[in-house]
Amino acid sequence: MPRNIWSGAISFGLVTVPISVASATEDHSIRFHQYHLEDMGRVRVRKYCEIEDREVDQGEIGKGYQLTKEQVIPISDEELRDLPLPTAKAIEIVAFVPLGSVDPLKIGEGYYLAPSGQVTAKPYKLLRMALDRSSKVAVAKYAWSGRERLGLLRVRDDVIVLHAMRWPDEIRSPEELLPQPVEVSDEEIDGALALMDTMTREDLEGEEFQDTYTEALAQIIEAKREHREPPQLQEPEAEPAQIVDLMAALNESVQKARASRGEDADVHKLPKKTAKKQPAKKTAAKKTTKKAAAKKTSGRRPRSA
DSSP: OOEEEEEEEEEETTTTEEEEESSSSOOOOOOOOOOEEEEEEEOOOOOOOTTTEEEEOOGGOEEEEESSOOEEEOHHHHHTTTOTTTTTSSEEEEEEEEGGSOOGGGEEEEEEESSSGGGGOOOOHHHHHHHHTTTTEEEEEETTTTTTEEEEEEETEEEEEEEEOOOOOSOOOOOOGGOOOOOOOHHHHHHEEEEHTTTHHHHHOGGGOOOOOHHHHHHHHHHHHTTTTOOOOOOOOOOHHHHHHHHHHHHHHHHHHHHHHSSSSOOOOOOOOOOOOHHHHHHHHHHHHHHHHHEEETSSOOOOO
């Protein structure tokens, strides 16, 4: 059972839905500590006061804003909690938009919003069903951990989910990263679409979507714990050479994708780029010219010797 990390309410016009918040995701990564290699003693980061030149414990530490090099403005947790914001105690819905209009780059961590008690069940269900039937998501503002945030509310398995969002000015422009303009043919686009068709899935279930890195790391740790040699991991494939023939690479990718799914790997080759045909008028003109030349030649009398 995930623990509650925040309690408040969803503000939906004049409707208020008290809720509790729990994280919707888990992190299964294997984490490491730092150790002194000579004797494997734990290396820790200690917190020191620069003025008193001594280590301080967590109870002596607070927040502050450095106004100048000599002046720091202290800010307490109580002051942050009591900020005069309408979003300090509530997740305030400000708009409803189609999900497709939200840039995925703005969407962050997810949290489950649970109704706080049976009395809240009806307004909670009302909002959940309205979101579900509208095929839209709600954009909201809320304040956690000393800052106001933007959020997205959607429905997943009959539960309302809150996704943290980035503010528009937090998204960097990719203009400086764009390559120089290049030409892409219709045949190459068709080839890419054919590859996408062979790789299309109805869900994200299967061994392709397992964390093989963490599994391999766990095997190494277990082997070392038992004082045996770690398992021999499969050698990665050689780095692909630089693409010269894009159509050939797409065709080979389609065959490999179908073979990996147990389908017939003998597929028709994707269309190759062909030379453009000359316009019909020009061809007809050439034929006419040839006929006229032949007629003119046949009409001439041979010269006498």
